[in-house]
Amino acid sequence: MATIAIVGAGLGGVLAAYEIKAEARASDRVVLISKGDTYHFVPSNPWVGVGWRDREAIEVNLPPVMTRKGIDFVSVGAKRVHPAENQLELNDGSSLAYDYLVIATGPDLAFDEIEGLGPEHFTQSICHVDHAERAATAFDAFCEAPGPIIVGAVQGASCYGPAYEFAMILDTELRRRKLRDQVPMTFVTAEPYVGHLGLDGVGDTKGLLESEMRERHVKWITNARVAKVEQDKMIVEELNEEGAIKQTHELPFKYSMMLPAFRGVPAIIGLEGLVNPRGFVLVDKHQRNPTYPNVFGIGVAVAIPPTGKTPVPVGVPKTGFMIEIDGHRDSEEHRRAAAQQVARGTGNVERRLPRRFRR
Numbered sequence: 138m139a140t141i142a143i144v145g146a147g148l149g150g151v152l153a154a155y156e157i158k159a160e161a162r163a164s165d166r167v168v169l170i171s172k173g174d175t176y177h178f179v180p181s182n183p184w185v186g187v188g189w190r191d192r193e194a195i196e197v198n199l200p201p202v203m204t205r206k207g208i209d210f211v212s213v214g215a216k217r218v219h220p221a222e223n224q225l226e227l228n229d230g231s232s233l234a235y236d237y238l239v240i241a242t243g244p245d246l247a248f249d250e251i252e253g254l255g256p257e258h259f260t261q262s263i264c265h266v267d268h269a270e271r272a273a274t275a276f277d278a279f280c281e282a283p284g285p286i287i288v289g290a291v292q293g294a295s296c297y298g299p300a301y302e303f304a305m306i307l308d309t310e311l312r313r314r315k316l317r318d319q320v321p322m323t324f325v326t327a328e329p330y331v332g333h334l335g336l337d338g339v340g341d342t343k344g345l346l347e348s349e350m351r352e353r354h355v356k357w358i359t360n361a362r363v364a365k366v367e368q369d370k371m372i373v374e375e376l377n378e379e380g381a382i383k384q385t386h387e388l389p390f391k392y393s394m395m396l397p398a399f400r401g402v403p404a405i406i407g408l409e410g411l412v413n414p415r416g417f418v419l420v421d422k423h424q425r426n427p428t429y430p431n432v433f434g435i436g437v438a439v440a441i442p443p444t445g446k447t448p449v450p451v452g453v454p455k456t457g458f459m460i461e462i463d464g465h466r467d468s469e470e471h472r473r474a475a476a477q478q479v480a481r482g483t484g485n486v487e488r489r490l491p492r493r494f495r496r
């Protein structure tokens with residue numbers, strides 16, 4: 138009998154638990170370690186951010202689902218992984234021994250790397266449903282006295298699609314509220330060009346997104362490094378191709394949503410051989426860690442090299458479909474299918490909660 142532990146009950150972790158349970162022997166124990174009882178579908182957060190969905194619509198209470206699947210469920214969260222001892226230290230002081238471990242802990246949101254960034258300070262976030270709810274409240278207040286909006290993704294971010302999506306959502310919602318003409322919008326991004334997306338473009342994303350932004354009267358600043366954010370002002374350094382400051386912008390705003398850079402979560406950051414300097418899990422083509430071959434990584438928690446050099450650091454995104462594939466037993470075959478789908482521009486997860494997550 139083997140104990141297979143999966144840390145992180147997000148998009149990757151839940152699917153991995155289902156797949157592993159289906160493949161494991163009846164005598165094996167599959168344990169999912171979550172932070173709390175609730176799964177939330179991250180790709181729907183942008184909708185929660187303007188009140189198009191409430192959080193109940195995108196959440197699932199995991200314990201009954203996991204009981205039905207025969208998966209053990211631990212809701213206290215992992216404090217630290219001890220890969221040399223095959224142990225998980227849990228937040229309630231107990232520990233769990235494993236034979237195999239899958240790390241699916243997603244990102245730690247690095248708001249603290251930029252002064253004034255994040256929901257504790259002056260910009261909103263849609264990375265977590267709690268943030269998205271706050272963003273919706275802030276947006277309603279903003280609509281009482283509108284002004285300039287800044288949306289985008291800061292230096293080192295590895296998630297750009299949701300920033301574009303949120304800009305379009307805000308544009309649509311402001312039109313519906315008949316306020317759009319009172320709101321100058323600027324898209325601020327670390328990408329070297331609009332539509333780069335951390336992937337040096339996908340098909341014609343450059344042309345398509347530029348055209349869409351022009352159509353919607355959204356201005357943009359690329360190669361942007363956010364120096365700091367104040368109550369109603371963002372200081373943005375625009376770099377040239379050589380990485381020197383070309384222009385410093387002082388952008389006033391009344392509402393801003395900026396995606397932060399990601400890093401590995403505290404439970405794994407700094408573990409020599411397991412993670413890279415940024416705290417992301419090092420894996421081979423089988424999602425297996427080379428130093429600890431009984432440890433696997435999936436989803437946003439995994440280290441992926443950037444596609445190429447850019448004046449401002451730009452990370453590579455991890456989409457829902459890629460994450461599903463990470464958690465799948467035939468991952469190599471499915472990865473090829475995903476590459477084809479991404480090339481065709483159809484590789485995104487659906488916005489509604491997938492059927493298999495529902496009760």
Ligand SMILES: Cc1cc2nc3c(=O)[nH]c(=O)nc-3n(C[C@H](O)[C@H](O)[C@H](O)COP(=O)(O)OP(=O)(O)OC[C@H]3O[C@@H](n4cnc5c(N)ncnc54)[C@H](O)[C@@H]3O)c2cc1C
Nearest residue numbers: 145147148149172179180214215242243436437456457486
């Ligand atoms: C706003 C937004 C919108 C997106 N939209 C799309 C989209 O439309 N299409 C698409 O393809 N991709 C999208 N993505 C990218 C990607 O699909 C999601 O980020 C996805 O949720 C990542 O899955 P994951 O399992 O790696 O991480 P997550 O879903 O973040 O799950 C990680 C889980 O691990 C838990 N955890 C962390 N630390 C611990 C610990 N110590 N112990 C226990 N649990 C822990 C977290 O609480 C979380 O529940 C979006 C991303 C964002 C941020």
